[in-house]
Amino acid sequence: MKGDQIIVKTDRDFEFYVTEDNQAECRSCGSPVLWCTTRKGKKMPVDPPTIPEVATTSHFATCPQAEE
Numbered sequence: 001m002k003g004d005q006i007i008v009k010t011d012r013d014f015e016f017y018v019t020e021d022n023q024a025e026c027r028s029c030g031s032p033v034l035w036c037t038t039r040k041g042k043k044m045p046v047d048p049p050t051i052p053e054v055a056t057t058s059h060f061a062t063c064p065q066a067e068e
């Protein structure tokens with residue numbers, strides 16, 4: 001839900017919180033993603049957590065068609 005805190009884990013095993021903003025679909029691969037805002041105000045898409053309170057990952061890390 002919008003405003004929820006989501007834990008994101010990086011490929012270096014560093015974890016940080018982001019705030020959920022809105023649900024969308026990745027424009028490259030069509031997977032559902034959650035757009036979130038970091039504490040620095042930066043927007044990033046993450047994979048929807050399968051279990052609440054468990055860390056997820058940036059969708060940039062898992063997208064089969066990374067769009068960077």
Ligand SMILES: [Zn+2]
Nearest residue numbers: 026028029063
């Ligand atoms: Zn994608």
